[in-house]
Amino acid sequence: MSATLLTGELEGERLKLAAGGSWTASHASELEQVAGRLEGEAERARYVSIDMGGVREFDTFGAWMLERLLREWKAAGRETSITGLPEHDRGLLAALARVNREPPSPPRRENRLIAALASVGQAVAGVGRDLTSFADMFGALGYAAARVVRRPQDLRFTSAVHQLDRVGWQAVPIILLITFLIGGIIEQQGIFHFRKFGAELYAVDLVGILVLREIGVLIVAIMVAGRSGSSYTAELGSMMMREEIDALKTMGFDPVEVLILPRVLVLIVAVPVLTFIGSLAALYGGGVVAWLYGGISPDIFMARLTEAISVTHFKVGMIKAPFMGLVIGIVACSEGLKVKGSAESLGLQTTASVVKSIFLVIVLDGMFAIFFASIGM
Amino acid sequence: MEARAVISVRDLVVGFGDHLVLDHLCLDAYSGEILGVVGASGSGKSVLLRTIIGLLPKREGQIEVLGLNLDEADEAQRRALERRWGILFQQGALFSSLTVRQNVQFPMRENLDLSPRLLDEMALAKLEMVGLARRDADKFPAELSGGMTKRAALARALALDPEIVFLDEPTSGLDPIAAGEFDALIETLQKTLGLTVFMVTHDLESLYTVCDRVAALADGKVVAAGPIAAMLECEHPWVKTYFQGKRGALLAERRVSV
Numbered sequence: 001m002s003a004t005l006l007t008g009e010l011e012g013e014r015l016k017l018a019a020g021g022s023w024t025a026s027h028a029s030e031l032e033q034v035a036g037r038l039e040g041e042a043e044r045a046r047y048v049s050i051d052m053g054g055v056r057e058f059d060t061f062g063a064w065m066l067e068r069l070l071r072e073w074k075a076a077g078r079e080t081s082i083t084g085l086p087e088h089d090r091g092l093l094a095a096l097a098r099v100n101r102e103p104p105s106p107p108r109r110e111n112r113l114i115a116a117l118a119s120v121g122q123a124v125a126g127v128g129r130d131l132t133s134f135a136d137m138f139g140a141l142g143y144a145a146a147r148v149v150r151r152p153q154d155l156r157f158t159s160a161v162h163q164l165d166r167v168g169w170q171a172v173p174i175i176l177l178i179t180f181l182i183g184g185i186i187e188q189q190g191i192f193h194f195r196k197f198g199a200e201l202y203a204v205d206l207v208g209i210l211v212l213r214e215i216g217v218l219i220v221a222i223m224v225a226g227r228s229g230s231s232y233t234a235e236l237g238s239m240m241m242r243e244e245i246d247a248l249k250t251m252g253f254d255p256v257e258v259l260i261l262p263r264v265l266v267l268i269v270a271v272p273v274l275t276f277i278g279s280l281a282a283l284y285g286g287g288v289v290a291w292l293y294g295g296i297s298p299d300i301f302m303a304r305l306t307e308a309i310s311v312t313h314f315k316v317g318m319i320k321a322p323f324m325g326l327v328i329g330i331v332a333c334s335e336g337l338k339v340k341g342s343a344e345s346l347g348l349q350t351t352a353s354v355v356k357s358i359f360l361v362i363v364l365d366g367m368f369a370i371f372f373a374s375i376g377m
Numbered sequence: 378m379e380a381r382a383v384i385s386v387r388d389l390v391v392g393f394g395d396h397l398v399l400d401h402l403c404l405d406a407y408s409g410e411i412l413g414v415v416g417a418s419g420s421g422k423s424v425l426l427r428t429i430i431g432l433l434p435k436r437e438g439q440i441e442v443l444g445l446n447l448d449e450a451d452e453a454q455r456r457a458l459e460r461r462w463g464i465l466f467q468q469g470a471l472f473s474s475l476t477v478r479q480n481v482q483f484p485m486r487e488n489l490d491l492s493p494r495l496l497d498e499m500a501l502a503k504l505e506m507v508g509l510a511r512r513d514a515d516k517f518p519a520e521l522s523g524g525m526t527k528r529a530a531l532a533r534a535l536a537l538d539p540e541i542v543f544l545d546e547p548t549s550g551l552d553p554i555a556a557g558e559f560d561a562l563i564e565t566l567q568k569t570l571g572l573t574v575f576m577v578t579h580d581l582e583s584l585y586t587v588c589d590r591v592a593a594l595a596d597g598k599v600v601a602a603g604p605i606a607a608m609l610e611c612e613h614p615w616v617k618t619y620f621q622g623k624r625g626a627l628l629a630e631r632r633v634s635v
């Protein structure tokens with residue numbers, strides 16, 4: 001096949017080429033190779049003539065290969081002539097003669113070390129930008145909230161109820177399931193290890209205190225960040241992509257007030273409620289495992305639990321919850337607003353939203369732990 | 378020009394739920410022509426285009442493209458056929474995470490075995506042929522203007538040197554001058570590449586200047602098909618208002634006086 005695409009013989013200083021077959025897209029790479037092989041013979045020629053009479057099919061790819069050969073020969077100072085090219089294919093060749101005239105832009109070469117340093121620098125600057133965008137969103141939310149307090153009828157009540165249904169009510173089953181399982185696992189581990197000291201009853205203290213103070217709120221916050229935070233980012237991000245947010249602005253609405261405030265408020269309400277439900281489910285799971293696995297009857301479990309925990313433990317968990325909701329909301333919405341035009345950036349920003357909000361939730365939890373320890377709660 | 382039908386649609390029925398959009402529609406497009414498809418908004422032009430290229434299911438009827446009946450074709454034949462047509466969607470539908478150049482290279486890379494150098498040269502050649510500057514080649518779709526998006530999408534539709542291109546409202550959203558240039562571009566490319574063009578359009582100007590034949594869609598059928606002159610004589614009420622309304626009459630007059 002390739003033999004017939006282009007054959008040539010050298011007669012003195014004249015290289016006579018005969019083209020044939022299909023000069024089309026599907027043969028373009030073959031054609032490129034054949035042309036490369038003929039280069040040696042072309043070097044010795046001063047005149048090149050090419051007879052296109054045998055070509056059955058000819059498209060842009062073939063025309064470009066021909067044009068490329070012509071340019072190479074002309075650049076080397078050879079005289080060229082083409083025969084046997086049908087009229088309409090001449091038009092195509094003429095069209096391609098006009099393109100790719102600018103020299104290709106030289107590829108940028110980067111020093112590896114400098115590139116590595118640059119990426120470290122960009123990462124650090126990125127952290128700074130994240131902090132400012134967080135503060136920015138916090139301020140904008142505060143401003144919007146202050147305005148809504150003065151004119152409560154401006155609160156998007158319908159939107160808020162709709163969001164509450166999605167992030168609160170519809171999250172209940174999965175939160176119940178996960179916290180129930182985690183409560184059970186903690187209880188089982190406690191009983192298993194405390195049994196060596198004959199202290200399995202203390203596993204009840206363990207599960208009670210841990211769940212109320214830390215685990216309940218943390219699990220719920222992480223679940224909400226993955227479930228609702230990511231969907232906030234994706235929603236706002238695709239609205240950014242389709243210029244819906246710009247449209248809102250031009251109509252005189254503040255996107256923070258219309259879109260973000262109701263979402264964040266809903267999280268501030270939903271996370272404590274879910275934490276409450278989740279903590280109960282975790283204690284329930286602990287009780288069930290204690291009974292089935294540890295042989296601790298529900299009566300004894302309840303008696304031990306009321307002794308071990310106090311309202312303080314419950315308060316510590318619940319006080320943290322709204323702040324968790326706030327942080328998740330701010331991160332999710334500010335990441336959503338950073339989405340650029342492409343689908344890829346939507347994906348990146350959604351991932352970033354989940355990772356950053358889980359990270360911040362854990363950092364916040366640590367700071368609360370220090371705070372509560374120092375005030376003796 | 379030989380009158381070989383490259384697209385032939387017979388008794389096509391397409392509907393959504395109990396709403397019949399196309400009702401026993403018949404239409405032919407001949408080799409090497411620019412066929413304009415017109416119709417009121419919502420008359421089913423996009424649905425017709427999407428059904429022909431196989432994106433929407435049909436209830437009844439037959440569609441043949443380049444001599445291949447799409448119902449009887451197997452997977453390999455379908456794929457081979459898809460390489461022989463290019464589509465310009467109404468919204469461009471460029472891949473947003475690839476640059477313009479990569480968008481054009483995408484079908485080449487998937488279907489042909491080209492060297493990196495040839496891949497680059499061909500992509501840039503196609504972009505230049507549709508009138509995009511070289512510096513636009515490395516932009517992302519979100520950074521393009523509406524007209525540039527259309528041009529880039531056309532370059533992608535032409536990437537594999539198709540025999541048929543389907544254009545869904547190529548000039549909508551362009552200013553009249555840009556629309557005129559785009560029409561001229563389509564005409565030039567059609568002449569040099571010998572394309573068959575199936576063009577859905579609302580633009581009377583395009584119909585007058587570039588279309589060889591026009592098919593008018595109404596009530597789920599093709600109510601008139603033929604050159605512009607035939608349209609002007611058609612008695613169907615919608616066609617009549619469309620071509621002999623204020624704007625239509627103006628263009629018709631200008632054309633007669635030229």
Ligand SMILES: Nc1ncnc2c1ncn2[C@@H]1O[C@H](COP(=O)(O)OP(=O)(O)OP(=O)(O)O)[C@@H](O)[C@H]1O
Nearest residue numbers: 393398416417418419420421422423424425546579
């Ligand atoms: N996926 C779909 N589901 C339900 N109905 C649809 C769908 N796609 C199109 N339709 C209906 O089919 C009809 C024809 O739509 P189509 O998009 O083909 O119109 P069109 O002629 O292209 O209009 P325009 O000129 O405004 O683009 C409309 O009534 C539309 O509502």
Ligand SMILES: [Mg+2]
Nearest residue numbers: 422423424467
């Ligand atoms: Mg349409």
